[in-house]
Structures are given as C-alpha cells and as structure tokens.
Amino acid sequence: MTSQEWFRGENKMNKKISLRPKDMRPLSEAPEEAPKARKYDSYNPDTYKTDEQKKEELISAMTNKLDIKAEPLPQDDAEGVDSDEWGDD
Known part of the structure; x- marks a missing residue:
C-alpha cells in the first residue's frame, strides 16, 4: 500500500512472502530428538532443600x-x- 492509499483510509491486506529456504523443513514437521545423555550427572537430592526447609531458614x-x-x-x-x-x- 502506498502512503496516498493509507491517507485516503484504504485498508489492504499485506503481501506476505516466506523467508524459509525451499530445502528447509518447518520446525513443526521436524522429528523429535531424544534427550542427550549428560556427560556428568551432578544432581544430588541431599544438596537441595525443600520449600519447607527454605521457608524455615x-x-x-x-x-x-x-x-x-x-x-x-523512647x-x-x-x-x-x-x-x-x-x-x-
């Protein structure tokens, strides 16, 4: 739409173009990846406090x-x- 058309109050739909390359698959169609195995497992439940413990502290x-x-x-x-x-x- 040109500025003259906009000032006249015309309402046109915007032209849309896809910026996705032709050989690229949309993310919504991509297969789900399995979670990667962690190299180091650092989770130790004794290290973390519960919400109740945090509240009391x-x-x-x-x-x-x-x-x-x-x-x-005074x-x-x-x-x-x-x-x-x-x-x-």
Whole structure:
C-alpha cells in the first residue's frame, strides 16, 4: 500500500512472502530428538532443600535480625500532655 492509499483510509491486506529456504523443513514437521545423555550427572537430592526447609531458614534468619530489647521505647518514657492543655479551638 502506498502512503496516498493509507491517507485516503484504504485498508489492504499485506503481501506476505516466506523467508524459509525451499530445502528447509518447518520446525513443526521436524522429528523429535531424544534427550542427550549428560556427560556428568551432578544432581544430588541431599544438596537441595525443600520449600519447607527454605521457608524455615528464611523465617529464622528474619527473626534473628530483629533486635528484641527489654528496654522501653523512647516514646514510652515521654510524659504526656495534661488534659487541661487540650483546647477546644
């Protein structure tokens, strides 16, 4: 479609061409390959943690980072304002 056709509001279907070489088979028609044997088998189930173990580790790490102090917070030591100092304005 030319720019003049597009500005006039015409709607044409795009021309499509295949970029696949003639001697190439589409991937959808290719035979499935068997999985290749691994040279080294590095999977050891004892090395990996379950989701529950990961969760427990995370929770314990988070609680260890919390500083639980027995001393009061600064705002707990502050004296409050007398009730007669509160105004109705």
